[in-house]
Amino acid sequence: MLAIATPDLEELRMTGSRGAPARIAPIAGPVTVTGVAQRQAWRARELPPVEQVRSGVWSVPVTIPDNPLRYTLAYLLLSDTGAVVVDPGWDHEGGWEDLMAGFAAAGLAADRVTGIVVTHVHLDHHGLSRRLSEASGAPIAMHAAEVDALPSRIREATESDAMQTWLARCGAPADVAAEFNSDLAEMLGVFRLAEPDVLLNDGDSLDLPGRQVRVVWTPGHTPGHICLHDADHDVLLTGDHLLPRISPNIGLTPGSKDAPLASYLDSLRALGGYDGAEALPAHEYRFRGIAGRAGTLIEHHDARAQEVLDVIAASDYATVWGVTTKLTWSRGWDQINGFMRRAALFETAAHIQYLEQEGRLAIRPGAPGEPDRLEVVPVVPAGR
Numbered sequence: 135m136l137a138i139a140t141p142d143l144e145e146l147r148m149t150g151s152r153g154a155p156a157r158i159a160p161i162a163g164p165v166t167v168t169g170v171a172q173r174q175a176w177r178a179r180e181l182p183p184v185e186q187v188r189s190g191v192w193s194v195p196v197t198i199p200d201n202p203l204r205y206t207l208a209y210l211l212l213s214d215t216g217a218v219v220v221d222p223g224w225d226h227e228g229g230w231e232d233l234m235a236g237f238a239a240a241g242l243a244a245d246r247v248t249g250i251v252v253t254h255v256h257l258d259h260h261g262l263s264r265r266l267s268e269a270s271g272a273p274i275a276m277h278a279a280e281v282d283a284l285p286s287r288i289r290e291a292t293e294s295d296a297m298q299t300w301l302a303r304c305g306a307p308a309d310v311a312a313e314f315n316s317d318l319a320e321m322l323g324v325f326r327l328a329e330p331d332v333l334l335n336d337g338d339s340l341d342l343p344g345r346q347v348r349v350v351w352t353p354g355h356t357p358g359h360i361c362l363h364d365a366d367h368d369v370l371l372t373g374d375h376l377l378p379r380i381s382p383n384i385g386l387t388p389g390s391k392d393a394p395l396a397s398y399l400d401s402l403r404a405l406g407g408y409d410g411a412e413a414l415p416a417h418e419y420r421f422r423g424i425a426g427r428a429g430t431l432i433e434h435h436d437a438r439a440q441e442v443l444d445v446i447a448a449s450d451y452a453t454v455w456g457v458t459t460k461l462t463w464s465r466g467w468d469q470i471n472g473f474m475r476r477a478a479l480f481e482t483a484a485h486i487q488y489l490e491q492e493g494r495l496a497i498r499p500g501a502p503g504e505p506d507r508l509e510v511v512p513v514v515p516a517g518r
């Protein structure tokens with residue numbers, strides 16, 4: 135069902151090629167931490183402070199209940215005539231109180247909010263958009279490509295027979311197929327997420343008089359994920375696209391035409407032009423070293439692609455499900471439960487799709503009732 139709607143699963147990460155120690159999660163990268171108080175709080179397992187990062191730029195931690203990510207960093211962008219709130223956070227009473235505490239620290243009244251912008255529609259970012267919009271009257275904006283990622287839009291497609299067929303072709307056992315239903319999504323309230331009032335595109339400026347904040351489209355983690363570049367202060371709000379310590383989940387949405395991993399790698403390369411900026415991520419802490427961090431994540435996915443090929447080469451009948459269970463994860467496969475198994479399958483499928491598009495593996499349709507079989511395509515040496 136809803137890969138796109140699952141909360142970010144910090145504890146389930148790719149750990150890289152054959153468990154090489156340097157690549158055991160978290161995926162360390164060459165960053166300079168600028169959010170020192172945030173990192174201190176992270177290590178102490180506390181909520182970091184509300185901080186004024188720049189004149190008119192506030193960072194507000196909003197609690198995510200029962201989640202190892204612990205909080206989302208919402209940002210308040212203030213101008214003389216209004217204010218934009220970026221990623222208001224998870225929809226629960228405690229989260230709303232966190233957000234209002236940030237408003238109070240910044241001297242911002244809810245009725246002064248003139249816009250709500252989400253980097254993407256995951257629950258830990260977009261959850262409180264509806265409540266904030268109702269409290270302020272402010273419109274909600276997101277990238278045009280993100281609309282179709284709203285769970286209410288993809289619900290039918292993901293609950294269809296096509297999903298069961300896809301799972302069967304992956305070789306997923308029956309109990310995994312049975313877990314793909316919307317009960318959990320219903321419980322989490324993902325179908326109550328707000329529809330957008332305003333659609334954004336790459337290069338658009340936010341409606342915030344006196345300030346220059348531009349949309350940078352960075353598809354991958356979701357199809358319409360955006361970063362926001364504040365040119366006056368040279369800061370880049372990176373959402374989940376680029377985080378200092380962990381790697382965001384990049385998963386296939388069965389039935390969609392998106393190529394999430396190829397898009398993600400392109401979006402990482404595109405951040406090279408912002409290397410001078412300070413990164414203001416939606417989780418963990420602020421940092422510098424955008425290009426280096428993007429490079430580390432590209433290498434990580436390269437290593438993971440090689441691991442996928444190695445697993446396939448060593449299997450008699452490699453299936454997407456079989457590969458998923460044999461890859462190294464940040465915990466043992468036997469400790470990965472239903473909800474995370476789904477994320478792992480979609481993430482593996484994204485790698486397999488990418489490798490097929492690169493011509494490095496082939497997906498052979500199985501006989502009726504049998505799953506598809508994966509084969510490594512031998513590399514032809516150059517010059518032949």
Ligand SMILES: [Zn+2]
Pocket residue numbers: 142254256355374
């Ligand atoms: Zn996310």
Ligand SMILES: [Zn+2]
Pocket residue numbers: 142256258259374416417
């Ligand atoms: Zn997130």
